[in-house]
Amino acid sequence: VEFSNTPDFSVKERDVAMGDDPAPYGVGVEVTPPSKTPYRYVRAIKMDTFIFVLAEFEIYGYIPDPNAIDLGSDVAGAKQEGPISLLSYLGVMNGVNDDSFGVDHLMTRADAADSVVRVFGSNSGFSGGVPFPDVDASHPYYQSVVAAYYMGYITGDGNSSFRPDDYITKSELLFMIMRATGYAQRFGGNSALILSEALQLNLLKNVPTDELSEPISRGDAAAVLYNALLAPSFQMTTLEGETLVFEQGEDLLRRRFGVTLTEGIVEETSVTRLDGNDKKSENEVQIGGLRL
Secondary structure: OEEEOOOOOOOEEEOOOOOOOOOOOOOOOOOOOOOOOOOOEEEEEEEOOOEEEEEEEEOOOOOOOHHHOOOOOOOOOOOOHHHHHHHHHOOOOOOOOOOOOOOOOEOEHHHHHHHHHHHHOOOOOOOOOOOOOOOOOOOOOHHHHHHHHHOOOOOOOOOOOOOOOOEOEHHHHHHHHHHHHOHHHHOOOOHHHHHHHHHHOOOOOOOOOOOOOOEOEHHHHHHHHHHHHHOEEEEEEEEEOOEEEEEEEEEHHHHHHOOOOOOOOEEEOOOOEOOOOOOOOOOOOEEOOEEO
């Protein structure tokens, strides 16, 4: 069973359900996406010498209860409560233990790689190792470090090491995100231009912008990742001769997770309208003039 947020399943996760061929009737199996990420598209496939799609469907309207997500005792009232709630809901960031998110804990480089990979892709499907002798296969974030390396999100420290358990600085996190969003490629690796663009994109909105070389807390990192979800993506669209052509696209929250975030007065739902008119639209809502 494969799970994806794109209809062509170009980025997907897979869980295996073993059993006899369900002929002539269907059989129910329970499967769970390995990363616990909410997905919109699901298909069942049979793998022999080739892949045969048995069933494919799109999920509408299923929204897990946000109140069922245990954010940890240190989240309520924190200035980053909103971003942490959304990232936890999307399966991007989890707590440091069952009782705490670790809002004030400093984020490690491996933890950052794991979070960025979960925002921008998946840590599955990468079987190679990494050229970092200090990243052992037993490390809890090993697979995410592997994925981040092969997707070009991370580099070493210049000494053939990654230092997975060292704390990541604000600027290092920004560079990791800018590589993942495609902006770093646009500027050809020019650090000053990349950092300037990151600030123009408001990636540090509601996060102190001083001391970029200082470690960042998990709470502030959640705010930076939240801001990255709302920034327009930047992708290479064509290759004209020897020139790469990049274009800005819709924000990652919509493109990757199928979620639209908007603010305004709720003017109409399927139950009522603000103007008292009886005419209502089923399965739609209007907020600030935007119909969803």
